[in-house]
Amino acid sequence: MPHLHLEYTANLTDLAVEKTLLRLNNVLMASGQFGSEFDIKSRAVKVERFLVGTSLSPRGFIAVTLSLLSGRSPQVKKQLSESLLAALQDLGEWPADLQVQLSVELLDIDRDAYSKVAIG
Secondary structure, rough: OEEEEEEEOOOOOOOOOHHHHHHHHHHHHHOOOOHHHHEEEEEEEEEEEOOOOOOOEEEEEEOOOOOOEOOOOHHHHHHHHHHHHHHHHHHOOOOOOOOEEEEEEEEOOHHHHHOOOOOO
């Protein structure tokens, strides 16, 4: 735990996906909220078909969802969300001809219903 899901639109062609995931994982480790880097599982999905609003102008997005075991305070969740968003903003230059939305959402996983085993 945690699970980080990153969705990004296909028109963000210069996004260095692996570098982005590593950066976000490092933000999570630096938070002090997680015991081992081995516990962080992140993945990225490129969204080929999407629509942002109703405008015909080119738009895109990166949406991060962080699922973590329940029990953390609202302040800790806010800090995690803001830290991940800041890391997304610092990824580099954004296409000048594209409006891009960045978002982070945190979801609680019921601690009593979660099961995990590491093999190997």
